[in-house]
Amino acid sequence: QKEVEQDPGPLSVPEGAIVSLNCTYSNSAFQYFMWYRQYSRKGPELLMYTYSSGNKEDGRFTAQVDKSSKYISLFIRDSQPSDSATYLCATKPGEYGNKLVFGAGTILRVKS
């Protein structure tokens, strides 16, 4: 079993829809959670990071962590065709942990 599980999709939605992307993880030691966006043949771009449980909002993006169920989510409001990319969740144990553990990524397609 992988430490971080993520549905690969693809997830196809119409422009303007609310998108929900999710990951589950198995290691209770994970405390920091990140979401990266990756366009085709490009490097991952950091969107957001959160610590422990709770919500964090940044523009159209909201990251949510539920440590009790080991579940992390990224919501995208008013989705745009430019949001079409692969979204990677990542996590690491503690503030000084050095190794990010990634999910396999979910492919998102926003249709205009």
Place this chain on the structure above:
Amino acid sequence: DTGVSQDPRHKITKRGQNVTFRCDPISEHNRLYWYRQTLGQGPEFLTYFQNEAQLEKSRLLSDRFSAERPKGSFSTLEIQRTEQGDSAMYLCASSPRSGTSGNTIYFGEGSWLTVV
């Protein structure tokens, strides 16, 4: 552009040849990481430097792989006697010194390696 810079972006090499990738981190970031990513997978950790010291290596980093970070600035990743299984994107990342900002790990655009 002050982001993480990687060179070359693409490399095609014959099996058995050696290749070297270079990474220039964001200036003043003292932490530098190498990851490998294959199609349909998330990046996998290879190794980590704090300044010039290589502090952690993954079991993925076989004896044919070596990474250096002389003077704690740029880093190189060398693969000797390349195999077809080495074909992947090699990603470099960097992060600031410490504190919560140490969680902001920024990636470069990657170096694509194809071994034929």
